Amino acid sequence: MGLGFVVGVFGVLILAHAAYSTIQYRGLLKITEEEFSGPPMNVVAELLLGLVFCMWAGLTVPGKFLSILPDSEENRIVSLPANLDFMSFNHRGKVFPKELDVKLKL
Amino acid sequence: MVSKTEETQLSNLENQVDNGGGGAWEFLCLVRKLKVRRSEMVLKHGLSILRDPKKRSSLGPEEWTLYEQVAIAAMDCQCLNVAKDCIKVLHKKFPESKRVGRLEALLLEANGSWEEAEKAYSSLLEDNPLDQAIHKRRVAMAKAQGNMSGxxxxxxxxxxxxxxxxxxxxxxxxxYVSLQMYKQAAFCYEELILSQPMVPQYHLAYADVLYTLGGLENLQTAKKYYASTIDLTGGKNTRALFGICLCSSAIGQLSKGRNKDDKESPELQSLAATALEREYKQIAPDKLSLLTTALKSLKVSA
Known part of the structure; x- marks a missing residue:
């Protein structure tokens, strides 16, 4: 959690720095009156790095992925709940009284 | 619904609690959440928490839920004194509550005084005629008295x-199944599959009922539902695998005299048989010979 969060912040900072460098580069182009042919190398590298960091943080920080397959261990239903609303006490448990029949001391 | 992970978690906790490893409260919470019937364990460990004033007060408002849970478990174990004490405590805390009134009627039921319980339920129903739990209790009461048609x-x-x-x-x-009224039971299971199509148990039960009804058409439908159970459980349901084998053998016998144009997928049964053999080899190798003879008599093994 801590590590992922720090990496995410770092990624956002890198992206912000890339934006700042782009603005600077455009200002430089205006001054030298050159045509825009493509973003500079360091901006592209920063964008890619920021993308990787942000994606990694986004996938790890919020938590684990849950399975959506119906036959995975988490989703595979192995038994239905006992129908407790329709529970009846008239069963053979009566014949085997519990030795634990002590009063609740209050 | 109890999934595989929850089941293992429950059995682990049960073992731990039974061997004195603590975690009784977690166990009780899990029992409540999964709605399983472990009355004896709940009674034993719930009482040990309730007897200890320090543990009891640390639960906060959950304490009253525990009283209710233990009361019901005690009734199920026929420890009526404990149940009576729990209900008394709850009654003192919530004198006007309908939920406690229901528990008191439940105690009458456990005592076997049906008329009084019936009276208590009807008076509760007068206040709130749409109380689902009480309607259900009346059904359960009729069932407990052996009055199935009622x-x-x-x-x-x-x-x-x-x-x-x-x-x-x-x-x-x-x-309906217990009364062997399979047509009606099949209708109920259809209704259940419609409302919860992702629960394999309903598909399985529906297929069982159809197989019991018999007849070529029903058997073919049963086979399809066994197949859908296998699909939903990833082939880990042994009963459905056996169902496929039995259905295909029965279909084969029924359609022996007829033309064999509509003979469907012979691979399905051999696949089911292989899956069964693999599972037996893994889990119970000493019973494998029994399985192979059974499959041979059904003429489904590849």
């Missing part, structure tokens, strides 16, 4: 009002 009548009336209650549909289906 239980069916009550349940049908109940289901006319609360059609979306799948627990009630399931109960009705189980009552």
């Amino acid at each position: 239980a069916i009548e009550f349940l049908n009336k109940y289901l006319e009002i609360f059609m979306a209650d799948h627990d009630a549909w399931r109960e009705l289906a189980e009552i």
Whole structure:
């Protein structure tokens, strides 16, 4: 959690720095009156790095992925709940009284 | 619904609690969440928490839920004194509560005084005629007294009002199966599959009922539902695998004299048989010979 969060912040900072460098580069182009042919190398590298960091943080920080397959261990239903609303006490448990029949001391 | 991970978690906790490893409260919470019937364990460990004032007060408001849980478990174990004490405490805390009133009527039921319980339920119903739990209790009471037709009548009336209650549909289906009224049970299971199509147990039960009904058409449908159970469980349901084998053998016998144009997928049964053999080899190798003879007599093994 801590590590992922720090990496995410770092990624956002890198992206912000890339934006700042782009603005600077455009200002430089205006001054030298050159045509825009493509973003500079360091901006592209920063964008890619920021993308990787942000994606990694986004996938790890919020938590684990849950399975959506119906036959995975988490989703595979192995038994239905006992129908407790329709529970009846008239069963053979009566014949085997519990030795634990002590009063609740209050 | 109890999934595989939850089941293992429950059995682990059960072992831990039973061997004195602590975690009784977690166990009780899990039992409540999964709605399983472990009355003896709940009674034993719930009482040990309730007896200890320090542990009891650390639960906060959950304490009253525990009293209710222990009371019901005690009734199930026929420890009526404990149940009476728990209900007394709850009554003192919530004198006007309907929920406690229901517990008191439940105690009458456990005592076997049916008329008084019936009276208590009717007076509770007068205050709130749409109380689902009380309607269900009346069904359960009729069932406990052996009055199956009465239980069916009550349940049908109940289901006319609360059609979306799948627990009630399931109960009705189980009552019909116990009375061997399979056509009616099949209808209930159809209703259940419609409302919860992702639960393999309903597909399996429906297929079982259809297989029991017999007849070529029913058997073919049963086979399809066994197949859908396998699909939903990833082939880890042994009963469905056996069902496929039995169905295909029965279909083969029934359609022996007829033309064999509509003979469907012979791979399915051999696949099921292989899956069964693999599972037996893994889990119970000493029973493998029994399985192979059984499959041979069904003429399904590849």
